[in-house]
Amino acid sequence: MLKTAHQEIKKAAKKLKLSDSELDELLRVENEHEFTIELTSGKKVQAFRMQHSSKRGPYKGGIRFHPDVDFDEVKALATLMSFKTAAVNIPLGGGKGGVIVNPKELNDTELEELSRKYVQGLHEHIGPKQDVPAPDVNTNGRIIDWMVDEYSRITGDTSRASFTGKSLKNGGSEGRIAATGRGGFLVIEELLKQLGRADQALTFAVQGLGNVGEYFVRTLQQQRPNWRVVAVSDSSATIFDKDGLDIQTFLAYKEGKGRFAHYEDDRAQVRSSDTILSVQCDVLVLAALGNAITEDNQDAVQASFILELANGPVTAEAADMLQKRNIEIVPDIIANAGGVIVSYLEWQQNMENESWSEEVVHRKLEDAIISATRDMLVTARKEKVHYKTAAFMNAIKNLM
Ligand code: NAD
Numbered sequence: 001m002l003k004t005a006h007q008e009i010k011k012a013a014k015k016l017k018l019s020d021s022e023l024d025e026l027l028r029v030e031n032e033h034e035f036t037i038e039l040t041s042g043k044k045v046q047a048f049r050m051q052h053s054s055k056r057g058p059y060k061g062g063i064r065f066h067p068d069v070d071f072d073e074v075k076a077l078a079t080l081m082s083f084k085t086a087a088v089n090i091p092l093g094g095g096k097g098g099v100i101v102n103p104k105e106l107n108d109t110e111l112e113e114l115s116r117k118y119v120q121g122l123h124e125h126i127g128p129k130q131d132v133p134a135p136d137v138n139t140n141g142r143i144i145d146w147m148v149d150e151y152s153r154i155t156g157d158t159s160r161a162s163f164t165g166k167s168l169k170n171g172g173s174e175g176r177i178a179a180t181g182r183g184g185f186l187v188i189e190e191l192l193k194q195l196g197r198a199d200q201a202l203t204f205a206v207q208g209l210g211n212v213g214e215y216f217v218r219t220l221q222q223q224r225p226n227w228r229v230v231a232v233s234d235s236s237a238t239i240f241d242k243d244g245l246d247i248q249t250f251l252a253y254k255e256g257k258g259r260f261a262h263y264e265d266d267r268a269q270v271r272s273s274d275t276i277l278s279v280q281c282d283v284l285v286l287a288a289l290g291n292a293i294t295e296d297n298q299d300a301v302q303a304s305f306i307l308e309l310a311n312g313p314v315t316a317e318a319a320d321m322l323q324k325r326n327i328e329i330v331p332d333i334i335a336n337a338g339g340v341i342v343s344y345l346e347w348q349q350n351m352e353n354e355s356w357s358e359e360v361v362h363r364k365l366e367d368a369i370i371s372a373t374r375d376m377l378v379t380a381r382k383e384k385v386h387y388k389t390a391a392f393m394n395a396i397k398n399l400m
Helices: 002-015 020-027 071-087 108-122 141-155 179-194 211-223 247-255 273-278 316-324 338-351 358-383 387-399
Strands: 031-038 044-053 059-066 094-100 131-135 203-207 228-233 238-240 269-271 283-286 305-308 328-330
Touching (some): 002 071, 002 387, 031 071, 031 108, 044 059, 044 071, 059 071, 071 094, 071 387, 131 141, 179 211, 179 283, 179 305, 179 328, 179 358, 203 211, 211 228, 211 247, 228 273, 328 387, 358 387
Parallel strands (some): 059 131, 203 228, 283 305, 305 328
Antiparallel strands (some): 031 044, 228 238
């Protein structure tokens, strides 16, 4: 995933004729924080916060709790966040944090202690105007609520703008859960409108129906009844129906924790998980995991567009090959930026001591993401580059 982003950044930098030193400067991480947290139990864990760029505003990015978290990966993810916030033109920078720990091995008391000690170790370097972390892998609203509370206790800050992704009762924003899937839908809808294809009866295949995939298909069904989701997949199977799946029934089945391989329906067919990639459709939506499409399986793809809702689901090599086959890729830094945009809106509400309705949040998300999509298209047309390169070129211009 990170290799892919790095290659894309280099490609865009070359197109913009950046010198090596300008590129190095663009990739330089401003601050690196590393410290050890010791729990009452005596257990010691390593913690990080990487702050890549604050040129456009406070650092912004998640905190992950995972046994495989490593220093270089957190640094690279912080860098990528700066490109994402710049690509969608919000006044925030990029950061990322992590703790090398398996949270499943901690009880609730230890998890709270860890969350609070993370803030104790970092409080001088974070805050509403400095660095605003959010949840990421294995962290959630409950953990963030503890962190906000700890930050307020230490600093006296009452704005609750020190973190985003809080629970609603603790200053979180309406519309956050749906934001990434909804944002992805708005991106592809705008693109298809601009290409004059939105009124056609288009077909979609969706890999991964977790939080992001689910809100993508829900929004699609609400907003565009003439578009059909013809296939969805999880790691066990692809469910296919060329006439379009009944999404409500399907989501209800999934809610009951049904694995797709056990799905039974008179009309739909159950096929292997990988089949999703070769489904004949207009848009293939990748909402599961990184590196889903590589050089080895890219030739299976039959869609006209790929929408990258996961982070780095298409490798750089595969992207080149797909683009040569006229398959356009709508890149993750735009397609899945709905989450960070609503994080920004949460921060804004806290800073202004306001609480906006879901409708207002939706409208502001729509404005931001549609404008970023149009900017990407303008650059792609003007510079005669693919969407991916165009999005990274816009990000670089905003970061310089
Ligand atoms: P999630 O865990 O809720 O959902 C992922 C889904 O993918 C699960 O339902 C899982 O069953 C499915 N899956 C796993 N392996 C699969 C496979 N081989 N084939 C098909 N499906 C498979 O995660 P999410 O929050 O929906 O995030 C999805 C992706 O989007 C991740 O890559 C994440 O990093 C990225 N992302 C998420 C957000 C967000 O706001 N949640 C923001 C930006 C990027």
